[in-house]
Amino acid sequence: MFDAISKKLDSVIRKIRGTGIISEANIEETLKAIRMSMLEADVNYKVVKDFVAAVKEKAMGESVLNAVSPGQQFTKIVHDELTSFLGEKNNGIDTSRTTTLIMLVGLQGSGKTTTAAKLGLYLKNERKLPRILLVGADTYRPAAKEQLKKLAGMIGADFYTEEHNDAIKICKNAYSLLETKLYDIVVFDTAGRLHIDEDMIKEIEIIKKSIPMNEVFLVADSMLGQESVNVAKSFNEAVGLTGIILTKTDGDARGGAALSMKYVTGVPIKFMGTGEKADRFELFHPDRLASSILGMGDIISLVEKVQKSVTEEEAKKTEEKFRKATFNLEDFLEQMKTMKNMGPLDELLKMIPGAANMGLDNVKIDEKELKHTEAIILSMTPKERRRPEILDDSRKKRVAKGCGLPVERVNKLLKQFNMSKKMMKKMGKKTRHGKPNFGQMPGNFRGF
Template sequence: MFENLSDRLDSVFKKLKGHGTLNEKNIEEGLKQVRMALLEADVNYKVAKNVISDIKTRALGQEVMESLTPGQQVIKIVYDEFTRMMGSKHQALDLGTGSSGSIMLVGLQGSGKTTTAGKLGLYLRKQGRTPFLVPVDVYRPAAIDQLKKIGTQLDLPVFDSTPDMKPLKICQDAQIAAREQGCDTLVYDTAGRLHMDDTLMAELETLKKGVSPSEILLVADAMTGQDAVNIAGSFDQRLDLTGVVLTKMDGDARGGAALSIKAVTGKPLKFIGVGEKFTGLEPFHPDRMASKILGMGDTLSFIERAQEAVDEKEAKTLEKKLRQNAFTLEDFRDQMKTVRKMGSVKDILGMLPGMNKKQLKGLNIDEKEFVKIEAIINSMTPEEREKYAIIKASRKKRIAFGSGTTVQDVNKLLKSYTQSMKMIKKFNKGGMRSLKNMLPF
């Protein structure tokens, strides 16, 4: 989403660092380009104007002018101001001090509320809570069935509402049902409209008064740009939002909503939705986003994803195998699965500091190759996975036939595996360096 903005900023900073010393003229020229980059990224005009003014004030101060590395100091200032513009720090959900809490999701139709309800339920369960999904949209055809289907898919309890029920009655009955089932967090998936209207707002105000939710989160489509910011302002005036969830952050939008929403509305961006998988809901961290935009990577998010995907006991077992050069094709397959749990390989590499943006743009990784690798290894016998050297021509044909691939695909996998084994023997250290050499591309 922020590729164009990152490229523009990278070009500006290279020019600034190219100057031995900085003066008011070249700082102003650089900041003019930064301002244009923000506007092109669909950042709110007033927000862009204010942040550039703050950067300029600091950039012309002693911390830059008297620095031995003025170019680096300007980048640090831009990072600080971008972080502040987006809210300074992550704002976690506030579900109260008691044993129960509730979240009311609001927004227009098509913003992704129902899918976000499922994602949020999964996120809450990972946080140790017991969520209860509540379908409140009695107007949109199949909205209730959609959330029930999501609940079944994720093994999350869903209140059995019907289209003939009143929204407030649904919420009140759901509170009783949640207590009976031992659930501590209700997630209300409310109705939306194609556009803002008084009927929608009046109903939401009634629900707010009737259930007193701990959080009221606006779900908005990041692809709508500044419209998402305007929508947030309108909902906030009537409902006093506690936060915003931006969906489709992995799309082709320019990212202006994410950069502007806190500065314009005063309400924090709490989550971003990425991808169609229900695991694709991430807490929003302004500092990490600023770091990513400025090409510094997002190491903390990378570590969190790795910790979530990798079992500690399995990791220790793998390390032992690596040290003993006992890494089998079965282990190779399992590591492919672990990498896939962390997300797309391109996204993972993009989190690492120092990654070249142009290289990432030109990097064409077919995620289907992972599926093919898994199918090939699954078609092998346990002995073949343990002793790859016994896989000769006849066995390769059988494995290719069983996995729906070709002998060339089998050869490619075996070559990749043997190269990995050579690297493991050479370094024999495990860790990320070995993992990088295990990737089949």
Template sequence: MFEDLSSKLEKAFQSLKGEAKISDVNIAETVREIRRALLDADVNYEVAKEFTNKVKDRAMGEDVLTAVNPGQQFTKIVYDEMVTIFGQEREDIEVAHTPPTVILIAGLQGSGKTTFSAKLAKYLKEENNRNPILAAADVYRPAAINQLKTLAESISTPVYSIEQKDAVRVAKEAVSMAKSLALDTVIIDTAGRMHVDEKMMNEVAEIKEAVQPNETLFVVDSMTGQDAVNTAKEFNERINYDGVVLTKLDGDTRGGAALSIKTVVEKPIKFVSTGEKLDALSPFYPDRMAQRILGMGDVVSLVEKAQKEFDQEEAEKLQKKIKSDKFDLEDFRQQLQQIKGMGNISDLVGMIPGAGKALQDKEIDEDAFKPIEAIINSMTPEERRNPEILNGTRRRRIAQGSGTKVRDINDLMKQFNQMKKMMKQFSGMGKMGKMMKGMKNLPFG
């Protein structure tokens, strides 16, 4: 995510390395490189200009502390202005005082509206204990209705649809059904077009007028850069939506749409989507996104994801097993399953401070765990609990059963034993305490 922009911003800060303090000369050079990086990332020209002017003014003003490392000081200034450009605080969905809360979803065809509608339903069920119903108001494409029904079935959520091509009727009747079934949320998936047209705008406006939604969200494909921003502006002028959803953020290495849209449209980004899976949806936090772009990772989001997957009681049992050197392949397999449950591996790596830069030119294989799981699954319960009994005969049988080679099993066992040693070394609270103290030395710790 935003790898190109992150890399270019880091290069822009290089001119401050080795400098004793921030000066007019190195400010000018760094600001020039930052503006170039933003424009290369397809950030709106006026937004890039305003952003760099503010950075320059702050860097030359009395806010600068000459006693602080100039590189860190300048990064802090850029970070603060980036948070401002993203909107300062997270903005949540408006909830109706009297149920149901009605959420209208709009956007161009191919932006990911239908998938987002299902993702939002899943998110609201799990995070807010809500009971949603999905309304299939994209009445022109049978595939869209079928897709919504398939996705909804996987998350045990009802869908309202009709045979007639009457989107307004679908929306109104879905709201009525929600009231009759005591469902507290209605998510209306509307039709999209390949481009903005009058018919599309009129229909969304009519639906909005008919159901008076509490929240109207515009879904935009972040990979389309400035086109996304222009489309968002046109939609907002017509239907005055409440917030933006950026999809396909995992494939966007530039970041132009994300950095431009709040300023140009003057509406907050409320959610970001980073993959096809229904759990690949996150509320948008301006400060966390700024940290990721500046290579600082997003430890808070990573911890939140981990907390959802890892049971505290199980974690304590696991720690005891690690300390007593009883961590086995059964435990390892369980950990792999939980890590996979946290979401897209590339996205997780990007949350680790410095990892994005370290793995910038490396392909991260989302299926990397599959051969490992196949090998472990081909073992007997006894072999998983006591891997030391894996002799040559057993390894050949496991290789044949998992579709791998004996050397793959040898490599796995070598890595597993190394990992056990490392885990045992860092399981002591003393060393963990030292690690936590070290984090205070980070620029924003």
């Protein structure tokens, strides 16, 4: 859903990021392009206005730093503003209490009942909180309680409701169950209306006052468009929201309107629904979205993936080797093995910043090539692997024969190795100035 806004802003920012000199004219031009692309992505017009004004003010007011290019500096300003637009890093929900009480509110059909089950399943799996109670407090729609009961059964949660129309009483009685039974999570599913009306607001106001809710989440349909900002505002003023859950992000909404809710209300977007099934539910990552919008690739995911396959200590050792230029073919081989454990290379490539830009996102890495590289290195003596420079013509011939590949292939590998060694050394140095620490990544993608 956020692809459209990401692509549009990315192309605008990319243009200016590489710019060495920034004049008032090209700032104006870029701001205009930002404004257009945000409006096209359905971002609320007032939000766009504020956003652009804030970027402009900072861009004009900041003195030029020597260490980075003006384009980079400008990108940083946009990134900061984007973070305040989308929100800071998000952990979803604090579940450190004995019992976490969560109330879901929202318009009719926004996805509250489905989300009650999704949230339960998520907390059960991700937080290892097995004792879940879902409370059916929608007394307006006839089939609502039955729907929730079924979902509760599906996710292995308990269900509570009463056969009358007093939603407040149902919630209070459900809460008093806690005196005798321990639950980790209680989710209260409330009724929705087509439009925000007084009765509905009053009901959820009283429920909220009667029970010490830890979270009040607005469940908002991302297809709602521009109206979503007003909806979020009204609910927030009435009951004080602690978070927003965006549903139906798998649809074709442009996303901008939904994202505007956070900027207008200050209430963070916590989770998003990505499909009808109970497991189609994820934490919302504003920081990752901001990075991907600015074409930085899903660098955090990449780093996490790398961290899983390689310990910090190993990474440090590798980096040290790069810096001291003692990195040899044995390390190269080790590195390759680590990379193999990280999954398909083309998937990793997609996550590298700017990969799409370089046309790398569709590159299929030939696993056969990798095997050849491995075969060549394995045909070398340990001494040759440690000191590739001793490989003269006759040694190369021997290696080629040993692995059954032409000498040219051996030469190609050595050339690649030398190039990547040089490049990694350069990147390792940049680390000292606080630039991206690519040196810590064990995979030398470009080397193959």
